[in-house]
Amino acid sequence: MTAQESSPIVEPILRQIEAAHIHTVKIEFPDFYGIARAKAVPARHFPHVVEHGLQFAFPTFALDLAGNPASGTGTAEETGYADMTAMPDLSTFTVLPWEPNTAAVIADLYYKGEPVALAPRHILKRIVAEFEKRSMTPIVGSELEFYLLKRDNGSWQTYSDKPSMVYTWNTTIDPDGITRKIYSAVEEMGHRALAVAHEFFPGQFEINLDHGEALDMADRTFFFKQAVKEVAWQNGLMATFMAKPRSDLGGSGYHLHLSLADPATRANLFYDARTPDRLSPLACHFIGGQMEHARGLTAIFAPTVNSYKRYVPGAFAPYYVLWGYDNRTCYVRIPPERKGGTRVENRTPDGVANPYLVFAAALAAGLDGIDRSLDPGAPYEGDAYMTADPSRTPVVPQYLHEAITALEADEFLSTMMGPDFVKAFGAVKRLEAQRFRAHVTDWEFNEYAFHL
Numbered sequence: 001m002t003a004q005e006s007s008p009i010v011e012p013i014l015r016q017i018e019a020a021h022i023h024t025v026k027i028e029f030p031d032f033y034g035i036a037r038a039k040a041v042p043a044r045h046f047p048h049v050v051e052h053g054l055q056f057a058f059p060t061f062a063l064d065l066a067g068n069p070a071s072g073t074g075t076a077e078e079t080g081y082a083d084m085t086a087m088p089d090l091s092t093f094t095v096l097p098w099e100p101n102t103a104a105v106i107a108d109l110y111y112k113g114e115p116v117a118l119a120p121r122h123i124l125k126r127i128v129a130e131f132e133k134r135s136m137t138p139i140v141g142s143e144l145e146f147y148l149l150k151r152d153n154g155s156w157q158t159y160s161d162k163p164s165m166v167y168t169w170n171t172t173i174d175p176d177g178i179t180r181k182i183y184s185a186v187e188e189m190g191h192r193a194l195a196v197a198h199e200f201f202p203g204q205f206e207i208n209l210d211h212g213e214a215l216d217m218a219d220r221t222f223f224f225k226q227a228v229k230e231v232a233w234q235n236g237l238m239a240t241f242m243a244k245p246r247s248d249l250g251g252s253g254y255h256l257h258l259s260l261a262d263p264a265t266r267a268n269l270f271y272d273a274r275t276p277d278r279l280s281p282l283a284c285h286f287i288g289g290q291m292e293h294a295r296g297l298t299a300i301f302a303p304t305v306n307s308y309k310r311y312v313p314g315a316f317a318p319y320y321v322l323w324g325y326d327n328r329t330c331y332v333r334i335p336p337e338r339k340g341g342t343r344v345e346n347r348t349p350d351g352v353a354n355p356y357l358v359f360a361a362a363l364a365a366g367l368d369g370i371d372r373s374l375d376p377g378a379p380y381e382g383d384a385y386m387t388a389d390p391s392r393t394p395v396v397p398q399y400l401h402e403a404i405t406a407l408e409a410d411e412f413l414s415t416m417m418g419p420d421f422v423k424a425f426g427a428v429k430r431l432e433a434q435r436f437r438a439h440v441t442d443w444e445f446n447e448y449a450f451h452l
Contacts, residue, residue, distance in 0.1 A: 017103065024042060029109055030354060032354060033065065034354030036104075056109075061428075082111070109122065141209070141256075145205070147239070148205065148237050149237060166197075167198065173202075204252065211259075242304075243306050268341075286369050291374075292368065327384070407426070
């Protein structure tokens with residue numbers, strides 16, 4: 001072994017590999033979509049990877065989900081299609097319950113010896129550091145909805161075809177106990193699931209994770225989404241976090257819970273017992289930042305063409321950019337808990353959003369609100385879908401290309417996320433939007449072909 005391989009940091013991991021009979025270690029990193037891009041290495045080779053890293057093609061960040069490379073990302077033709085180096089972060093080492101004798105570790109990415117500026121994990125680290133400079137620790141909670149679908153005569157149908165009832169969890173709506181298996185896997189990994197329940201629509205579920213510091217929460221969410229997908233697939237089902245998988249089904253959201261803590265005392269800085277609503281001025285300014293940058297945030301919160309089918313009035317997803325107390329028709333909701341549970345809930349992200357980018361963008365917006373003491377305005381009361389004034393109330397972008405333009409026009413958010421990221425992300429997303437625009441859908445054929 002080299003000196004690094006026998007260091008106090010590496011030794012416990014090597015002992016864990018031996019004790020758990022790990023044969024394979026997956027070196028993973030999140031792409032723009034939050035998908036785990038990985039290479040698997042034999043456990044005997046892992047110490048070498050820890051010291052020297054592992055090479056991945058930099059233009060991975062130029063690809064859309066169909067494998068098409070977007071031009072102008074700064075990662076592909078501009079670099080000669082070069083490699084970047086993935087260096088494992090050993091604090092993320094996790095045994096994977098659904099893969100025999102296999103573990104995974106999340107890597108940080110480097111190009112020519114420098115951190116990859118557009119890598120989602122690096123962006124989040126950089127924005128968290130801005131809070132640390134101001135003696136604040138971002139605390140985040142992930143609340144993710146997803147569907148379980150089963151193959152039936154060549155098409156995907158909802159896992160349970162029984163009439164749904166929200167907040168139930170029994171064999172009627174989960175006859176094979178898939179969510180119990182997912183829940184158990186998450187617990188076995190140490191990622192602290194809080195609750196599991198059936199959501200509003202058939203085959204739709206939600207598993208909540210315990211809140212935590214932003215980077216750790218993003219890492220846990222990254223592994224959680226893998227657990228959901230993999231356990232479902234191994235049991236003959238497809239799990240999808242897609243915003244709206246079918247026209248007759250509701251959307252799946254990624255409700256984002258945000259607060260700030262004192263790094264020394266761990267006290268919740270959003271709570272103030274002296275104010276009528278027990279929200280601190282800091283919390284109000286943070287909300288102001290969410291409102292100020294709402295349109296620019298949307299491309300990151302809703303990163304696919306399909307995402308925008310969720311933003312319709314009455315769908316319990318944001319439409320009007322408003323905030324309110326315990327109001328699920330608003331862009332930002334303030335849940336009723338106070339003291340340690342005081343937090344801001346941004347309801348805009350959907351299930352496919354990348355947790356690293358979502359946390360980074362939302363925190364950046366909140367930081368601007370704090371630094372500039374932004375006033376969020378009065379909280380909205382009532383059903384925003386029914387009573388908001390459309391002529392005076394901002395609306396979230398309605399299309400992916402519109403959201404990308406809004407992100408690029410938001411100078412503060414673009415600077416905080418980084419010009420390299422905005423350039424590459426925008427190029428990939430515009431390619432996706434253009435491909436969809438050129439595609440003839442079944443709806444169009446059924447609507448027009450016979451009559452016209």
